[in-house]
Amino acid sequence: MNGTSTIAIAGAGPAGLAAATLLSRAGRTVVVHEKNATVGARFVGDLQVIEDASDRRENVPAMFTRLGLPAPSWVPATSAEFFDARMRRFEIASKEPYAWFVTRGPGEGTLDTTLLAGAQQAGAEIRFRSRVEPASVDLVATGPQTPDGLAREMAFETDRTTRVRVLFDPSVAPGGYAYLFTVGGRGTFGCAIVRDLGGIDGYFEKAKEKLLSVDAFPMEGRRDAYSFMNFALAPEPGRDGRPAAGEAGAFQDYLFGLGMRYAIASGALAAEALLTGGDFAALARERFGRRQRVSLVNRFLYEAGGAFGLSLFARLATRVDFRSVLSAFYRPGPVRLALAPLVAALWRNRGLCAHRLPPHWCRAREREIRAPELGRIG
Numbered sequence: 001m002n003g004t005s006t007i008a009i010a011g012a013g014p015a016g017l018a019a020a021t022l023l024s025r026a027g028r029t030v031v032v033h034e035k036n037a038t039v040g041a042r043f044v045g046d047l048q049v050i051e052d053a054s055d056r057r058e059n060v061p062a063m064f065t066r067l068g069l070p071a072p073s074w075v076p077a078t079s080a081e082f083f084d085a086r087m088r089r090f091e092i093a094s095k096e097p098y099a100w101f102v103t104r105g106p107g108e109g110t111l112d113t114t115l116l117a118g119a120q121q122a123g124a125e126i127r128f129r130s131r132v133e134p135a136s137v138d139l140v141a142t143g144p145q146t147p148d149g150l151a152r153e154m155a156f157e158t159d160r161t162t163r164v165r166v167l168f169d170p171s172v173a174p175g176g177y178a179y180l181f182t183v184g185g186r187g188t189f190g191c192a193i194v195r196d197l198g199g200i201d202g203y204f205e206k207a208k209e210k211l212l213s214v215d216a217f218p219m220e221g222r223r224d225a226y227s228f229m230n231f232a233l234a235p236e237p238g239r240d241g242r243p244a245a246g247e248a249g250a251f252q253d254y255l256f257g258l259g260m261r262y263a264i265a266s267g268a269l270a271a272e273a274l275l276t277g278g279d280f281a282a283l284a285r286e287r288f289g290r291r292q293r294v295s296l297v298n299r300f301l302y303e304a305g306g307a308f309g310l311s312l313f314a315r316l317a318t319r320v321d322f323r324s325v326l327s328a329f330y331r332p333g334p335v336r337l338a339l340a341p342l343v344a345a346l347w348r349n350r351g352l353c354a355h356r357l358p359p360h361w362c363r364a365r366e367r368e369i370r371a372p373e374l375g376r377i378g
């Protein structure tokens, strides 16, 4: 690619739009192909959190400012209630925000439409209803490919005050968790699982009954959606021989599936590599490699801990500043780095998954979700 040719990006999610903004601002001609008619089409105005603990040197607003990305309307999260399988409540708090609430989807003020406006303002062209093959573009940012983790969510409007509730109970959210957020007039209840994906509806109902039984509150305009995420980590972030950012490049927080920060950071790094002619895979290994390996170990410990481990985690989290607890989990410490090759060996891809990735680690060691179920999820 020379300095004047058009840069083609597949996917207008956070990764693709962050890359497009930076490339356009540097004077490059950029076309982003988006298969859907809008950005954020798989989301329904649901609340998600951009975690603010994985990098103690730079908080989330500072990262947006440094990259010159427009800030969505966001709300800081400094407290939460955790529940264990026996519905014991643990209150956690942090001095600095451990995360920032944003909304996702095609509506006004969401992360997706804010990043879209920023990319367009910088001069990028976004071509909607344009599905392209990864091999035909300069950067792949097409999001998750297959459901390693699956969530059913309901988004609604409510006048309830700010609440963050998370239920850690493997019997209603195997390998995952259920969550209830009410923030700024909006609410979201979701159940995210990584095992027995076909049973999502049953888990959703059971988790809802448990978490919403704590107290009743009004909900209006309920919208339900299914969506999935990849839990696959690749030492070489490429797809079909092309650099890939965000979940398409296997960038993911393996612990909780909080992929937005990774998507934006890896999209920005891909833009840097395209501008400088740098080796994206090498840059990504250097920037994210250790964190990704530790995240693999975190997920292993999270699943191995079962109900007892999760209860212990919730209890510990009440004792200290929660942002510090999360930071400690994300920090690539020597013990977990030493454990990483063991987990990687256990979870190396044995050909059970359908990720079009180079050699990688994933937890698709059970059957893939069946095709008819995928149709329903879209």
Ligand SMILES: Cc1cc2nc3c(=O)[nH]c(=O)nc-3n(C[C@H](O)[C@H](O)[C@H](O)COP(=O)(O)OP(=O)(O)OC[C@H]3O[C@@H](n4cnc5c(N)ncnc54)[C@H](O)[C@@H]3O)c2cc1C
Binding pocket: 010, 011, 012, 013, 014, 015, 016, 033, 034, 035, 036, 039, 040, 041, 047, 048, 049, 050, 051, 130, 131, 132, 133, 134, 141, 142, 143, 144, 151, 152, 153, 190, 227, 228, 229, 245, 246, 247, 248, 257, 258, 259, 260, 261, 263
């Ligand atoms: C229910 C749910 C809750 C979540 N909650 C959180 C949370 O609280 N915090 C967090 O950090 N993360 C969360 N995540 C994960 C987060 O949403 C993703 O990690 C993030 O959106 C990944 O960004 P991305 O740009 O890589 O991909 P995406 O956001 O998926 O964007 C990819 C885009 O590419 C388009 N596309 C796909 N294929 C093609 C093609 N062939 N041609 C053209 N366009 C194509 C898609 O339509 C899409 O618009 C959640 C995920 C789910 C499913």
